[in-house]
Amino acid sequence: MLPRSIPVRLYTPLMDRTRLSVAIAAVAALLGALLARKRPVKPPEHSGTWEPK
Amino acid sequence: MRVAVQPIGEVGRRVARVLQAEPAVDEVVAWGVEEAGRLRVVERLEMADVAVTDSHKPRPLADACLEGATSLVTSLSWDDEPVREFAEAGLSLVVGANIETGLAAGLALQEAALMDEPLEVRLAWTVHGKPRRRGEPIPFPEPVGSRWAREVDPQGWDSPIPIRTFEAPVDGGWVAAMAQVSGALDDGIQRTIVGTADHGAYLAAIALAAAVVPAGQHAYPSGRSWAFASPSAYLDRALAAGLDVASYHERVAG
Numbered sequence: 001m002l003p004r005s006i007p008v009r010l011y012t013p014l015m016d017r018t019r020l021s022v023a024i025a026a027v028a029a030l031l032g033a034l035l036a037r038k039r040p041v042k043p044p045e046h047s048g049t050w051e052p053k
Numbered sequence: 054m055r056v057a058v059q060p061i062g063e064v065g066r067r068v069a070r071v072l073q074a075e076p077a078v079d080e081v082v083a084w085g086v087e088e089a090g091r092l093r094v095v096e097r098l099e100m101a102d103v104a105v106t107d108s109h110k111p112r113p114l115a116d117a118c119l120e121g122a123t124s125l126v127t128s129l130s131w132d133d134e135p136v137r138e139f140a141e142a143g144l145s146l147v148v149g150a151n152i153e154t155g156l157a158a159g160l161a162l163q164e165a166a167l168m169d170e171p172l173e174v175r176l177a178w179t180v181h182g183k184p185r186r187r188g189e190p191i192p193f194p195e196p197v198g199s200r201w202a203r204e205v206d207p208q209g210w211d212s213p214i215p216i217r218t219f220e221a222p223v224d225g226g227w228v229a230a231m232a233q234v235s236g237a238l239d240d241g242i243q244r245t246i247v248g249t250a251d252h253g254a255y256l257a258a259i260a261l262a263a264a265v266v267p268a269g270q271h272a273y274p275s276g277r278s279w280a281f282a283s284p285s286a287y288l289d290r291a292l293a294a295g296l297d298v299a300s301y302h303e304r305v306a307g
Contacts, residue, residue: 039186041185041186041200042198042199043190043200046190046301046303048192048246048302048303050192050194050248050299050300050301050302051299051300051302052298052300053298053299053300
């Protein structure tokens with residue numbers, strides 16, 4: 001049984017929505033950062049040149 | 054030499070035009086279609102020395118070739134190839150006249166023939182698909198440029214030189230092929246890279262048409278052969294048809 005001295009915080013539906021929005025924005029920002037760092041479709045240039053044979 | 058073309062798509066129609074410009078070809082006719090522009094359409098192949106098709110189902114043409122004593126060149130290999138029938142009739146069945154088992158493998162064998170002791174061949178070509186972001190980095194000539202590729206099983210390679218083959222998915226209309234040949238020298242390893250890149254249908258038509266004249270001139274033995282089996286004759290005709298080959302020069306550090 002909890003001692004009576006511990007305060008109990010009350011969460012309103014409005015507070016839950018705010019926290020949820022913040023969490024979604026954070027996840028979206030993280031995904032965006034990961035996608036921006038995606039590897040390129042062209043590998044790093046080889047150290048050479050093509051010339052007509 | 055008279056050639057019959059079964060033009061199914063754009064590649065087949067381009068093959069007909071390439072062969073019409075061939076000095077060794079006297080006439081190009083069409084088979085298996087109702088009309089083919091300026092080409093005369095024939096129903097039987099008795100008058101043709103070689104037939105060629107870009108069809109993915111060439112069995113009907115193969116049967117007509119056996120009836121007409123005509124050699125056959127196809128862009129692919131297929132399941133029910135009449136290998137024994139062509140060999141017994143003394144006719145050539147040339148398969149795989151495409152960018153992979155034609156141009157890339159032919160370039161590799163020609164470069165390997167210039168080396169005293171070729172050690173390994175690497176072939177790579179493009180396929181249509183979503184470009185990869187990891188794998189084996191392959192240097193293709195521009196406009197395709199360097200690409201990531203995945204390793205695939207080699208097809209038809211019967212040379213004693215070890216081989217590894219790669220395909221790189223690309224989007225758009227450009228295609229490319231590359232051959233890298235490593236050979237032993239007294240003081241190290243020699244590495245030669247040659248390749249080509251061009252419009253997809255243009256390069257596919259050259260790769261298919263290039264085997265036709267060699268087949269008609271008996272550069273391939275009777276029975277089934279891969280297009281790369283006669284690399285010099287095959288590449289000579291490809292170069293005459295407009296194939297541009299480039300060689301890759303690696304910079305040496307220091």
